[in-house]
Every structure is written in C-alpha cells, then in structure tokens.
Amino acid sequence: MGYEWFIGLRYLKAKRKQTFISIITVISIAGVMVGVMALIVVLSVMSGFEKTLKEKIIGTQAHLVVQRTLQDGIENYDEVAKKVEEVKGVVSAAPFIFSQVMLSTDANVSGVVVKGIDPAREGNVTELLAYLTNGRLQDLQTTQDNLSGIILGIELAKHLGVSVKDTLQMISPLGTMTPMGMMPKMKRFRVVGLFRSGHFEFDNTLAFVSIESAQKFFNLDSRVTGIEVKTDNIYKVKEIGSQIRKKLGFPFWTRDWMEMNRNLFSALRLEKIAMFIILALIVLVAAFNIISTLIMVVMEKNRDIAILKAMGAPSRGILRIFVIEGLVIGVVGTALGAISGLVLAFNLETVTGFVENLFGFKILSGDVYYIDKLPSQVNPLDVTLIVVTAVFISLLATLYPAWRASKLDPAETLRYE
Numbered sequence: 001m002g003y004e005w006f007i008g009l010r011y012l013k014a015k016r017k018q019t020f021i022s023i024i025t026v027i028s029i030a031g032v033m034v035g036v037m038a039l040i041v042v043l044s045v046m047s048g049f050e051k052t053l054k055e056k057i058i059g060t061q062a063h064l065v066v067q068r069t070l071q072d073g074i075e076n077y078d079e080v081a082k083k084v085e086e087v088k089g090v091v092s093a094a095p096f097i098f099s100q101v102m103l104s105t106d107a108n109v110s111g112v113v114v115k116g117i118d119p120a121r122e123g124n125v126t127e128l129l130a131y132l133t134n135g136r137l138q139d140l141q142t143t144q145d146n147l148s149g150i151i152l153g154i155e156l157a158k159h160l161g162v163s164v165k166d167t168l169q170m171i172s173p174l175g176t177m178t179p180m181g182m183m184p185k186m187k188r189f190r191v192v193g194l195f196r197s198g199h200f201e202f203d204n205t206l207a208f209v210s211i212e213s214a215q216k217f218f219n220l221d222s223r224v225t226g227i228e229v230k231t232d233n234i235y236k237v238k239e240i241g242s243q244i245r246k247k248l249g250f251p252f253w254t255r256d257w258m259e260m261n262r263n264l265f266s267a268l269r270l271e272k273i274a275m276f277i278i279l280a281l282i283v284l285v286a287a288f289n290i291i292s293t294l295i296m297v298v299m300e301k302n303r304d305i306a307i308l309k310a311m312g313a314p315s316r317g318i319l320r321i322f323v324i325e326g327l328v329i330g331v332v333g334t335a336l337g338a339i340s341g342l343v344l345a346f347n348l349e350t351v352t353g354f355v356e357n358l359f360g361f362k363i364l365s366g367d368v369y370y371i372d373k374l375p376s377q378v379n380p381l382d383v384t385l386i387v388v389t390a391v392f393i394s395l396l397a398t399l400y401p402a403w404r405a406s407k408l409d410p411a412e413t414l415r416y417e
Contacts, residue, residue: 005324007321024292025293028329028333029329029333030286030333032283032287032329032330032332032333032334033333033336033337033340034286034337035279035286036337036341036387036390037338037340037344038341039279039282039390040341040344040345040378040382040383041341042279043275043382043386044348044378044382045348045374045375045376046268046272046275047382048374048375048376049268049375050265050268051375053199053264053268054265056197056198056199056202057257057261058127058234059127059128060126060127060199060206061260062125062228062229062230062257063230063256063257064231064256065227065228065254066080066252066254067225067226067252069250072223073220073224073226074224074227075222075223077095077223077227080227080248080252081093081227083247083248084229084247086247087247088240088243089233089236089240089243090229090230091124091230092229092230093227093228093230094117094121094122094228095118095121095211095224095226096116096117096118096224096225096226097115097224098113098225098226099114099172099214100113101172102170102171103160103168103169104170104171105160105162105166105168106161108159108160108161110156110159110160110205112156112205113205113206113207114170114207114208114209115209115214116208116209116210116213116214116225117140117208117211118211119137119138119141119210120138122137124230125228125229125230126228126230128195131196131198132151132194132195133154133196134164135149135164135192135194137151139151139193140193140213141210147167147189147190148189148190148210148213149191149192149193149210150168150170150190150207150209151191151192151195151207152191152195152207153194153196153202153204153205153207154194154203155200156203156204156205156206156207159204162191164191164194165190165192167188167189167191168188168191169186169187170187170189171184171186172185187217195208229254237256237257241254242254280389280393283389284393286333286394287394287396287397288397290326291397291398291400291401294325294398294402295401297322297325298322298404301405305408306408309408315406316406318402319405319406320402321402321405322398322401322402322405323395323398326395327391329394330390330391330393330394330395330397331391331394334387334390334394342383345376345378352373352374
C-alpha cells in the first residue's frame with residue numbers, strides 16, 4: 001500500500017479533536033447512499049410501470065396492423081392473411097374491422113370504438129381471451145333471440161349501466177339515406193361478455209362484435225378494415241413490417257404498436273430522464289458535503305501536509321491523498337446505496353404491503369389506478385449509469401480541496417509552528 005492510501009484512509013478515522021469532521025464524513029456517506037438508493041428505486045419503478053403499461057397495450061392491440069391506403073378496405077383478406085403469415089417473424093394474422101359508433105341504453109349514451117373480430121382467430125393475435133371476466137368470444141355469434149352479441153370493457157359497461165344478457169342500441173353516425181333524408185343506422189345487440197384489460201382508455205371506450213356483424217352494420221360486404229399481426233419479437237416489428245410491405249406491395253401499408261403509442265412512451269421516457277436529473281441533485285448535494293469535509297481536513301492537517309512536503313512528498317502525492325479520501329467516501333456511499341436500493345427494488349411489493357398494513361391505507365388502489373402494486377423492474381444499465389454517475393460526481397468534488405492542499409507552501413505553514 002502506498003503512503004497516499006495509508007494516509008488518506010487514516011485521515012478518515014476519528015480522533016478526539018476531529019469528531020465534528022468525522023460526523024460530516026458520515027453525513028456525506030449517508031447523503032450519497034440516499035441519493036443512489038432513491039435513483040435506483042425510482043427508476044426501477046418507472047421501468048416497471050413502462051413494462052406493465054406496454055404489456056397491457058400489447059395485450060389489447062396487435063403487434064402491427066396491415067391496411068390498404070385506399071378507403072375501401074381489404075376484400076380478399078384470407079389470402080392476404082396467408083401471405084402475411086408466410087413472412088419470417090410473423091406468428092399469426094387475423095382480420096379486423098375498426099370504426100366509431102355510439103352505444104345507447106336507457107341509462108346513458110357513449111361514443112366508443114367498435115372492433116369486429118373473428119372469434120376463432122382473435123386469441124392468436126391479442127390477449128383478449130385472458131382479459132375476459134364474463135362470457136366467451138364464441139358468444140359473439142347470433143344469440144338465441146337473433147340479436148348479435150357484443151363484448152364491452154368493464155368501465156364502459158358501468159357507464160352504460162348494463163351487464164351480461166342486457167341489450168343496447170348501436171348507432172352509426174354515417175347513417176343511411178331514406179325518403180325522409182339521412183337517418184342514423186341503428187341495431188340492437190345483446191351484451192354477452194365483459195373484459196378488463198387494466199388500461200382505463202381501452203376498458204372505457206372499446207367494444208367487440210363478430211366480424212360478420214360489423215360487415216353487415218357498416219355495409220362492408222365481404223371487406224375488412226385490415227389484418228392484425230402477431231410477431232415473435234415485439235422489438236423487431238419495424239423490420240417485419242417492412243418485409244410485409246415488400247411482399248404485399250402497393251397499396252398495402254403497416255403500422256406497429258410503437259407508432260400507435262409513440263406519444264405515450266415518449267412522455268414516459270422523457271419523465272424518466274427528468275427524474276434521473278432531479279434525483280441526481282441529491283448526490284450533488286452530498287458532493288458538497290464531501291467538499292466541505294475535505295476542506296476542513298486540509299485546514300486541520302496543514303502542519304502534516306507541510307511536514308510531508310518538507311520530507312520530499314511531491315504535490316501530486318498530496319493531491320492523491322485527499323482525492324483518495326474523498327473517493328472512498330463516495331465509493332462507500334455509492335456501494336451502500338446500490339445495495340440498499342437493489343434490495344428495496346427487488347422487494348418493493350413486500351415493503352409496500354408492510355407500509356399499507358402498518359398505516360391502514362392503500363398506496364395504489366386497483367379501482368383508481370388499475371395497478372394494485374408498485375411495479376418494479378431493475379435495469380442493469382440504469383444501475384450501472386447511476387453508480388458511475390455517483391462515483392464521478394464524488395471524484396469531481398475532491399479535486400478542488402485536493403488541489404488546494406497540494407499547493408500548500410511548507411515554509412509558510414511551519415514558520416510559526
């Protein structure tokens with residue numbers, strides 16, 4: 001061990017006259033620890049929230065959709081679906097119809113998005129089957145009283161005041177031409193199922209009917225809006241979409257889940273960056289404590305520094321002594337913060353459960369947030385970035401006090417000793 005390490009570590013130990021400096025050293029370590037711990041936990045929660053939201057969105061939406069640039073839809077959709085399934089990376093494909101309507105009951109009226117699906121194939125491209133709380137997709141076919149079936153989101157059903165087996169009116173804003181002028185087209189449907197995706201927007205504005213019912217209601221004959229596609233890798237949808245467009249040619253185009261939810265995930269990413277910057281200020285505050293600690297140590301050790309320089313210690317060696325002392329404070333604080341942050345992030349559900357039981361309140365209510373626990377996903381890259389940033393800030397904090405110590409004039413210091 002070089003004399004720089006020996007002296008730098010020795011200065012960290014408390015003596016009777018240096019108790020105050022040692023207290024500030026402990027505070028500095030605690031400050032770095034708290035900052036690193038907070039960064040790891042908060043970024044893990046935000047990563048977990050993004051992952052949970054992504055799963056909910058992808059569970060309800062297909063990975064990508066294939067449509068025509070022309071407004072008349074796709075007529076030979078079975079042939080198109082077969083061609084799409086031949087593309088490498090495509091797991092399955094299914095036709096769908098998408099349009100906006102109004103749903104009316106005795107209790108309320110709501111504008112919704114209705115999606116016509118093939119009950120036999122929809123489960124191959126989305127997670128709708130897993131979200132059903134009542135009914136089956138097969139129930140969308142004509143019911144016993146010759147009414148077509150409809151499946152509603154749980155929040156939409158609450159808003160309309162209906163449950164399974166109730167009937168409602170579907171109204172198209174496009175309407176049909178009659179001798180009396182343009183009249184809205186209306187048709188009665190029977191509620192055959194409810195679903196809960198965990199995403200309020202979907203649960204409150206989405207309804208499913210069979211593809212045959214949608215074709216009749218919207219006068220599409222044998223056409224559909226597009227083809228839903230499920231891929232084997234959700235992060236390669238752009239490449240797979242490019243291959244699909246190349247295979248089908250004009251006028252077909254594709255749109256993936258990233259494009260459909262670009263604004264949402266861009267906002268989450270921006271918020272994550274902002275939180276990192278804000279919480280990094282905690283580490284910065286701890287760095288000022290390191291600076292103040294080293295400045296007081298330098299003032300306390302003026303005589304020792306002068307003696308070392310008189311014995312031949314170079315200025316660079318003196319600088320290393322105090323850089324080592326400050327860096328040890330930063331590294332110890334960072335290590336303790338990383339360990340405590342990882343432990344808390346990996347056991348966040350247990351910790352939040354204990355807090356809820358202790359204080360008798362629910363941190364996240366499933367009825368309000370649709371997430372009944374704080375999701376946590378530890379990203380190794382985030383942890384590495386936090387640790388490197390904390391150590392780097394701690395290193396920067398040591399430079400000025402160490403430089404001042406290295407420039408000390410031994411003759412001036414020892415003149416009055």
